[in-house]
Amino acid sequence: MARGAEISTTAVAEVPLSAQFGAAWWIALIVSGTLVLLLGYTLVSVALVGVGMWGVNVPFVWGFDLINYAWWIGIANGASLFAAVLVLRRHDLRTAVNRFAEGVAFFAVICAGIFPIIHLGRPWLFYWVFPYPATFEVWPQFRSTLTWDFWAISTHAILTSLLWYVGLIPDLATLRDRARHVGVKRAYGIFALGWRSSVRHWAYHQRAYRGVAILVLPLILIMQSVVAFEFAVTLVPDWHETRQPLHFIATGLAQGLSIVLLVAVLLRWALHLERHIDNHDVELLGKLVLASALVSGYLYVDEIAAAFFTDRLTRDALLNRMTGDYAGLYWSAIVYSVLIPQLLWLRLARRSVLAGIVVGVSIGIGVWFDRFSIIVGGLQTDYLPSTWRTYAPTLPETGLFLGTLGLFATLLLLFVRFLPVVSMFETRHDEHLEKL
């Protein structure tokens, strides 16, 4: 939020209420909508034909499905964690980025949730992981990490969507009150649930919102650890390490922050929200991204150092990731997620739209390579040399991944079109506190 200057939240409210939204939005929506159709096509074809369409085979039973799942969930967790910290710290930055950071988290968790379900092979039986009284009187096996994941993903999806929605209610009421057409008024009115801005309601609303933000903090750390446990509890030499959760949390946070930065610079540029997401905000976000990239860098060094203190098999597995068939991915991950973000040391880069996009995309790509390197490269030289093969995704798998990118973009575009991207009541509140 702009400091000192008095600003009105009208500009934010007018964005979703405007009748026209420009050709660029439509073009973007058509492109991403096409990718959503591709997603539908690949999902249906996998359901009809089976996972034999994918490049996965023993030992690579987890290919693109888990790579992309781990990647999306990293974005979701990083963005959620960031949003929760901002709320709890009552930081200035929260007014500017909190709303869409939570949105990014919610959309990413939807994309992430698709993969574990579809990779079951018979996705329509996914409810078997839920403990329900089945005819055969069997129960899920809770000593398996995979059942933990069911709770983690569903909890994250439910809680981020609820938190996001509850935070939106007062702003939906503003849109209801400002809407010029009866239909639009009713549409926002229904979702505003009859919010009447009572001071009594505000007090409860703030308490509950902050309370749930506190709950989100441990949830995210546990959840990202559960993703890592799925690898760490197996006996695969490169995966079976206690440092795995830390690696996933650190790189996931960098990734979440980088996507928030990417969305921030894009929104600011596309919706002319320079006064709400000002230079100071983008610069602070840039610094956070830089710091988290440095922590990722530290964990890569830690990985190499730890290899010297461990047994030969683990060391060989790591060396294989660095020099084997998938070496390119390992080194690209370091370049993209640690080295390129160093650009943000320059103030000029922190303030530039282009650099924000470059670094945001770069960390996204880097962490994706990292997940690929861990999931495929880490599994390549197992205990059984007879199973030493390689894995490459097939077209349907790639289509599925592109489809989730399209879904994410579509949800983001619809969010930008129909909802206020910056929390209006928080902006008003901050402005009020500054005047005192």
Add this chain to the structure above:
Amino acid sequence: MTSYAPYGIMAEFETSQGLARAVTALKLAGYTRLDAFSPFPLRDVAECLGVRTKAIPWIAFTAGATGAILQYVSQYWMNAVDYPLNIGGRPLHSWPAFIPSTLIVTVLWAGVATLLGLLLILRLPRLHHPVFDVPGFERASEDRFFLCILCDDPQFDQEAARRLLDDFSPVTVTDVPACE
């Protein structure tokens, strides 16, 4: 049957300070059934109105504890009692493996109960409310501040209340008719 009893009387203010002054004075004058409306949270006014939000953390705690116990006990019962599977001789009641989902489900119960409990406490959603009939009330979600004396206040007297509110130089003072 149509009731002509009013819901209350509403004053509109331009600033939050105006609202805060009026609330403090009316409280001192002994009014108990007041409600204030503002485009953003006003902590001091809420305190003055005697809003207590202690229920929220209790809801979270109770629901979280219930969820935690339920999740842990059900995992134990399913995997160690009702459907014991010997996997490589590992203990049936391996409590460390039951912890992650117990923690996650604790958060799920606490979070969902807090947010749904919030709506329950606020009596939302509701389709209509008498205050929405006040002309210009839509600015309560934008830049105006409102104070309402409810008619069920023991001291409520339409004329006296109007005179009292006029002292704080409001923009307007309006009668709020009750809904049928």
